[in-house]
Amino acid sequence: MDNRAIGYIDSGVGGLTVVKQALTQIPNEQVYYIGDTLRMPYGPRPQEEVLNFTWQMVNYLLKKDIKMLVVACNTATAAALPDLQSKLKIPVVGVIQPGVDAALATTTAAEIGVIATAGTVSSLAYYNALLQGNNTAKVTQLAVPEFVDVVENHDYTSVAAQQLVFDKLGYFEEHQVDT
Known part of the structure; x- marks a missing residue:
């Protein structure tokens, strides 16, 4: 049995849900978690900068001799996952494919909405993966950077957070989605 830890990285604390x-x-399992709260959010940052920040966290965890890496940040997954997978000798997984799999398993009309950071939306990571899984899917994406603040501030139940979610998700009433 391999008793080494699994390393998890995120731009903040949202990856703790993962x-x-x-x-x-x-x-x-033993867990090492790094949340880069100093430089979050990653969503509006250039992809190269996100890639650099991701490698900094990964290199720290590699010194801890982790057995596996989970990129628990959508923006970092979109920016860095293929690079990490090609260069590391340990298994590396991201959070986009599980989200894609869940959406494809849930949808009945293949009309899927994606809510993400600007970086994740502009990367087209979800969009392309969803179409790869179902080439007839209609994918509508919406960047909602304000949701990052809600998550990072643990502000899930406030009236302001609920209103923000209601207002932002209203976008999908105009763009038919079932998932």
């Missing part, structure tokens, strides 16, 4: 879910499935 860790929490993983630990329900693999509860005895």
Whole structure:
């Protein structure tokens, strides 16, 4: 049995939801988590800068001798996953493909909405992966950088957060989506 830790990285604390879910499935694993709250959000940053920040976190975790890396940030996954997978000798997974798989399994009309940071939307990572999974899908993307603040500030239940979600998701009423 390999007792080394699994490393998780994110631009902030939102990736802790990924860790929490993983630990329900693999509860005895040791975890190292880095949330780059100093430089978050990553969404409006250039892809090359996100790639550089991601490698800085990865190099730190590699010194800890992790056995696997989870990129728990959509923007970092979009910017860095292929590079990490091609250069690292450990398994590396991101969060985009699981989201794509869930959307494709859920949709009934193949009309899928994507809510993400500007960096993730402009990367077309979800868009392309969804079309690869179903080439007839209609994919509508919306960058909502304001959601980053809600997550990072743990402001899920305030009236202001609820109003923000209601207002932003109203976009999808005009663009038919079922998922």
